[in-house]
Amino acid sequence: MTNDETVLECAELVRHFPVKGSDKVVQAVNDVSLTFGAGETVALVGESGSGKTTVGRMILGLLAPTSGRIVYQGTALDEMDRRQRRDYRAGVQAVFQDPYDSLDPRRPVLASVREPLRRLELEESSRDGTQRAMAALEAVGLAGITAKTRPHDLSGSACQRVGIARALVTRPRFIVLDEPTSALSPIARAEVMRSLHDVQQSTGVSYLFITHDLAVVESLAHRVAVMYLGRVVEAAASGDVFGRRLHPYTEALLGSVLFPDPDRLDGFGVLRGEIPSPIDLPPGCAFASRCAIAGDDCRTAVPPLIDDAVAGHHVACIRQRTRSRDRQLTSTLRKETP
Numbered sequence: 001m002t003n004d005e006t007v008l009e010c011a012e013l014v015r016h017f018p019v020k021g022s023d024k025v026v027q028a029v030n031d032v033s034l035t036f037g038a039g040e041t042v043a044l045v046g047e048s049g050s051g052k053t054t055v056g057r058m059i060l061g062l063l064a065p066t067s068g069r070i071v072y073q074g075t076a077l078d079e080m081d082r083r084q085r086r087d088y089r090a091g092v093q094a095v096f097q098d099p100y101d102s103l104d105p106r107r108p109v110l111a112s113v114r115e116p117l118r119r120l121e122l123e124e125s126s127r128d129g130t131q132r133a134m135a136a137l138e139a140v141g142l143a144g145i146t147a148k149t150r151p152h153d154l155s156g157s158a159c160q161r162v163g164i165a166r167a168l169v170t171r172p173r174f175i176v177l178d179e180p181t182s183a184l185s186p187i188a189r190a191e192v193m194r195s196l197h198d199v200q201q202s203t204g205v206s207y208l209f210i211t212h213d214l215a216v217v218e219s220l221a222h223r224v225a226v227m228y229l230g231r232v233v234e235a236a237a238s239g240d241v242f243g244r245r246l247h248p249y250t251e252a253l254l255g256s257v258l259f260p261d262p263d264r265l266d267g268f269g270v271l272r273g274e275i276p277s278p279i280d281l282p283p284g285c286a287f288a289s290r291c292a293i294a295g296d297d298c299r300t301a302v303p304p305l306i307d308d309a310v311a312g313h314h315v316a317c318i319r320q321r322t323r324s325r326d327r328q329l330t331s332t333l334r335k336e337t338p
């Protein structure tokens with residue numbers, strides 16, 4: 001259920017963290033732009049430390065960008081008046097990784113789900129708050145929860161679905177999902193993914209889905225953005241990122257998931273060498289030191305994220321054009337060879 005309306009937009013987001021006792025900075029996020037349509041899921045993938053959570057925290061207003069803008073329903077965060085800020089706090093919610101960590105073990109889960117309504121003064125009465133919390137729990141398949149149920153009475157999947165209900169209770173238009181399935185067993189993961197899918201179908205909410213787990217991306221994401229050391233290096237419709245992957249980093253990342261045994265990579269690139277430090281980024285393309293096809297020209301300027309021949313498929317690699325032409329040539333030759 002996606003349409004052309006833009007719910008949230010990040011434009012040229014940058015976040016640097018000062019390094020104590022030095023004039024250097026950790027370049028956590030550099031020039032990230034993302035657009036989220038209504039009912040759309042964008043997955044943000046990449047190795048640990050690539051800046052995914054930092055992007056999510058900026059969208060949630062938990063961290064101020066060093067520069068760049070976040071625009072929610074047409075208004076930039078730093079230009080919002082009091083009412084718009086309250087709408088934004090209700091309209092942009094989060095679900096985090098560990099379901100048990102994010103719920104108070106001593107508190108009935110119904111009270112935890114209702115809490116955002118109280119904090120944002122959104123309930124008309126106590127009865128209204130309880131009814132809305134029950135409706136949110138029902139939406140994630142937890143109609144059986146009573147006023148006495150506590151987190152330890154629930155399975156990991158049910159607990160994480162309580163987390164989703166708590167995010168849903170304010171009727172948000174956008175939810176940041178930061179590794180919502182990575183602490184769960186495979187069955188619990190499937191249940192949570194189903195709930196997230198059903199909730200999106202029935203409410204039209206948009207998701208930023210931050211994950212290491214490429215296996216779950218294809219089932220939920222409409223689009224995928226691949227991050228490497230603070231920058232988006234490839235972004236496209238989910239099927240295109242998996243099917244036509246153009247950036248050597250995407251290829252290597254997928255290869256490492258699909259073929260954990262490096263001897264059976266079946267043509268995918270290998271993720272060799274160490275990831276550079278975000279404090280001392282090399283000049284040019286940050287992936288060049290681990291890239292099998294990098295040349296000297298890759299080490300001079302940061303490659304811009306540009307549109308490939310297929311609309312909406314963006315890639316930041318000066319070599320990929322040569323590569324995609326080579327691939328095309330090979331397939332044409334195959335077709336023409338009798």
Ligand SMILES: Nc1ncnc2c1ncn2[C@@H]1O[C@H](COP(=O)(O)OP(=O)(O)OP(=O)(O)O)[C@@H](O)[C@H]1O
Pocket residue numbers: 017026027028046047048049050051052053054055212278
């Ligand atoms: N508060 C902070 N102070 C200093 N550096 C930070 C801070 N928060 C994050 N960083 C650094 O910013 C970079 C990006 O971190 P971030 O957590 O956003 O990456 P990530 O892709 O979400 O990683 P993971 O998948 O492990 O959560 C890392 O080098 C991290 O150490």
